[in-house]
């Protein structure tokens with residue numbers, strides 16, 4: 546059996562540790578092996594250690610990758626993306642520069658509705674072609690698994706179309722996808738005056754169809770003023786659980802409306818955004834072990850100053866996750882290194898905390914910690930080699946990619962290999 550070995554990494558960042566999400570001081574422990582290496586066979590990691598030990602395990606036909614002078618990190622796990630959409634939001638982008646807010650854009654029918662119109666008009670093949678290109682962006686930035694939400698269709702047919710594209714990206718590209726149903730992203734124009742009926746459509750038609758076809762693992766909602774209030778969110782998410790869907794929620798992004806408390810009450814797996822959440826909301830999340838998913842890209846790109854209170858969350862013992870929120874409106878970036886930069890400079894996380902939040906903790910939030918999130922024996926050989934000596938540089942240099950090579954299941958730069 547031929548194998549692959551990586552040798553001489555200045556720092557092999559293993560994230561080895563207990564097989565669960567990390568919290569408190571654990572977030573700062575990256576399990577670094579200086580002059581580290583690893584062996585891969587059949588797409589999985591078989592050994593991790595110091596280079597001299599790893600060298601001894603090499604056979605005559607082992608392919609050796611020299612990572613001298615480089616840092617090796619596990620593939621990033623991006624636990625919050627809106628991968629599949631069509632159309633452009635360049636008008637919103639420019640009008641925000643003129644002073645219009647995200648809410649004002651939405652009120653005049655721009656924002657999410659613009660993307661819904663374009664996504665409805667696109668075929669499944671159109672959407673796949675767009676998503677495939679974006680999959681290459683994620684891989685080029687060191688991300689090997691993403692969660693991906695529907696939510697720009699808002700009819701049964703169009704939500705199913707998006708979820709099928711998410712599945713197809715996972716099957717036909719090297720990027721692993723974890724699907725989430727977000728039919729409750731906004732009220733579509735045809736139901737603007739009849740919210741009750743759209744909620745019935747979600748509960749009576751969309752959830753059963755998605756449950757039946759097993760097209761999603763999670764259900765999400767935009768719990769926010771002028772979108773889905775706490776009461777409606779509770780109804781929809783309670784129904785979603787009955788179809789076996791686990792919960793992730795957009796809460797307290799624009800206003801502090803009790804979303805964090807609802808996430809705790811419903812025992813959601815994650816509560817995402819949390820820019821406006823106060824101390825009581827953070828305490829509520831801690832009580833039921835909900836993982837906060839912090840999305841600094843959306844704060845940055847909307848030109849807001851109010852980042853979530855990451856320090857309080859870490860000090861309260863929450864297993865913080867960091868993600869891009871990749872979407873055309875509030876966070877058009879697939880770059881996890883950019884999120885690391887924002888986490889350190891804007892949220893006062895240490896580089897080590899940010900890396901743990903973007904790997905192990907993200908994998909735990911997606912229930913995949915048995916196969917991804919760290920470089921340990923038995924896990925998939927998903928990792929990236931960075932052209933720098935110290936892991937902190939990945940967060941430090943921004944606007945430049947330090948990535949040399951990305952490996953998915955032991956295959957080097959697999960997207961280039963396939964196309």
Ligand code: NIG
Pocket residue numbers: 627656657660767795798843870872873874875876
């Ligand atoms: O997470 N907040 C709701 N959803 C996205 C934005 C979607 C859009 O503007 O298209 C978010 O920020």
Ligand code: FE
Pocket residue numbers: 625627795870872
């Ligand atoms: Fe989002």
